[in-house]
Amino acid sequence: MIEPRTMATAGLHDAYGRRIDYLRLSVTDRCDLRCSYCLPKGFDGYAEPEDWLTFDEIARVVAAFASLGVQRFRLTGGEPLMRRRLPSLVERLSAIGGVRDLSLSTNGTQLARHAAALRQAGLTRLNVSLDSLDKGCMREVTGRDSLDAVIAGLMAGKAAGLAPIKLNMVLMRGVNDGEVERMAAFCFEHGFILRLIEVMPMGERGRNAHYLPVSAVLPGLIARFGLAPSARELGGGPARYWQTPDGQGQLGVITPISQHFCATCNRVRLSVEGTLYLCLGQEDKVALRPLLRAGCDDAELCAAIVAAIRRKPEKHHFVEAPAKIVRFMSQTGG
Template identity: 70%
Template sequence: MNPAPAPCLQDRFGRRIDYLRLSVTDRCDLRCSYCRPKNFDGYAEPADWLSFAEIERVVAAFARLGVARVRLTGGEPLLRRNLVDLVGNLAALPGVQDLSLSTNATQLAKHAVALKAAGLRRINVSLDSLDRDCVAQVCGRDTLGAILEGILAAKAAGIAPIKLNMVLMKGINDHEVEHMAEFCIAHGFILRMIEAMPIGEAGRNTHFLSLEAVRPRLVERFGLQPCSLELGGGPARYWATADGQAQIGFITPITQHFCATCNRVRLAVDGTLYLCLGQEERFELRPLLRDGASDAELEAAIRSAIELKPNKHEFIEAPGQIMRFMSQTGG
């Protein structure tokens, strides 16, 4: 007897959806300039947050539909109380093969060992600069020391790979790319450079810089060559040093969008499923969860939601259409 085919969640454009980014809080202890406006306080009420039990039901449903990768995001996910317990429960779910975390690392030092023991495989850390003044300018306060402590604690705990995400901003941190690359290569981290996206007022006011203006500098400085390594299922295009020991990824949602191969959806902490960062299509899962929907009904709702996923974003055509902020969407 032939085994049953593996489940597959596919949208109307034929893209396989196998990656769920899951926000566990919309709170953050930083106020990065490209993420939230300075005076923003429109947070969701904790009563509207999905409980851990509700999160586990949703992730289990996605896993039964073939979604094997789950990333915990925020806001800052480590601000959610007892997050380590959630990590352990999600890591144990059948079908979840890759559980990761995006963090600003300010709280990471005190949680790294427990996260690793609970089943966390890898982390992405937002770090746009190695200069204290620049960090304070971008993040709203000087947290460089705490961030570096957290990153090194994760390395010591055996969490790997560790990727550092650097949003490039013209005139702000673009002079630091070589320094950041040297730091990552020295420590065995993977650097990922990201073009800023016009999400919400904060994103539209970011000093956008095309990575096309940066990549040649790094290619020449470090002798980089294109590589086809699979490093987490995301949209980064990776280049490696000649010996293959170091990689740098480039994420270009504006200049070279990757919509045709988009494999992800985002679940906000309030249960809103967003189908695209650059469009407003969404599906509310919280009412189903709190009205007693069965597992079959929840899976059917997810399949219906995936049908809403648009063909592509419209950051260039309509940069002002997204009013929500990145921290509301879920990383």
């Protein structure tokens, strides 16, 4: 296993001077939901299991990124809890030197069964997708009656001591925009952090997902809950945070379309097949699996990662060319 090296102190930088310290890592492209902005009905273009990175290969990639100064790692999908023995992978990754922050993004449907094991294995925090507190709306958005399972997962994560738990709500005009205040009140009551996210036009489903800017709902939330801007750093991502007057309730907003944050982008994504995607809104990518399966050594793997990061684009083109990205979010890795 690669050990953190002196070069890690300098960090990993792209051609625009941005420090890359966050890898989002897909462990499966399967999902038990069919969210309207993510996967089309009837989609079956999944990667074959033999093409998935093995746990050994995932650990090698994480160790390589950690040796280059990347400290934050998030397991994503698809739905990552559909990957068998995921807690054992969490245990392996959390033990790698240089891994300071290991988290998980999930739709929450299977979280109640796995939360305690994940926490024991070394997972620290969670992002859970929940777009509505209305059963009918959740059925419409996710394709199944999923609300009760997600709520149970949230409560199990809280009971297991995973913190913070961020609740991701994708805003959709005419679908869930009337529920934002109710969702905020729910999160503030239970100690969850609500994050409002603008839908991104990835694939045909994403381009037809009733885009709504955060600015359409934020003023009402500020007035209703007395929110003020917060300077707290909560996970190293692109969210800008607001807080309640007592500082206990936190609200994050993620605005990739209306106010993009490309100039401070600090992340790349690795698909389940080992393809390193350098930007959600571009097609720039580098395949790492062929290197791994050809028997590359640690130095070659690190060199390939460094060269890939130098190719990271300056910004996405979601606004200028919304039809450019044809892959779905689940194929990219969360």
